[in-house]
Amino acid sequence: MRSPAGRRGHNTDFYSGLLLVAVATVALLYIRTLSVGTVLEMGPGYFPLGLALVLLGMGLCLAVKGLLAEGNPIGSFHLRPLICVLLSFTAFGVLVERAGLIIAILAQVAIAHFASVETRWQQSLVSGVLLAAASAVIFVWLLKIPVDLLP
Structure with missing residues (x-):
């Protein structure tokens, strides 16, 4: 007999898919007020609409996969990583x-x-230093985003 946590529709794939669908739906609600434009003259909503639709499709595929097959059972909820x-x-x-x-x-x-x-x-420490250096080069020097590097 399999455990209830591993049954179809009650696994990480299904719930992750539902989360992606929810995020895409909220994005689509906000994007509907933006002008989409055309392929040649893209409006401010063109790219966000495309991303939201891709996210929606991925979420639906993942949720269906979770319904049709047994996936990883849902583990315990870890609060410390979320808070950090x-x-x-x-x-x-x-x-x-x-x-x-x-x-x-x-x-x-x-x-x-x-x-x-x-x-x-x-x-x-190494990750932080490399990320800070790469961000300084990309955002401040290459993209010329007006942000101070230090106080």
Whole structure:
């Protein structure tokens, strides 16, 4: 006898698909007010509409796959990774204008480091430095986005 967590329609594929469908539906509700335009003269809603439709299609495929086949059973809910990742994004949003891009990215990576017990601090340090350097090159120097690197 199989466990209830592994039965069809009660697995990570099904619920992940439903989440993607929900996000795509909300996006489509917001996008409907934007002008789509044509292929030659794209409006502000053209690309978001395409992305939302792709996301909707992927979500439907994943949900149907979860209904038709047994997938990975739903595991326990881990609160610490969720809180750490949300706090890291919040810290970036708060710090980027006040402390600069580099410090905001380093703070984000430092906070996100605590989401996993398997990540070593050396890995997070290297990732943070490389991400900050790449972001500075791409966004500030190449794309000329007006953001301070440091306070």
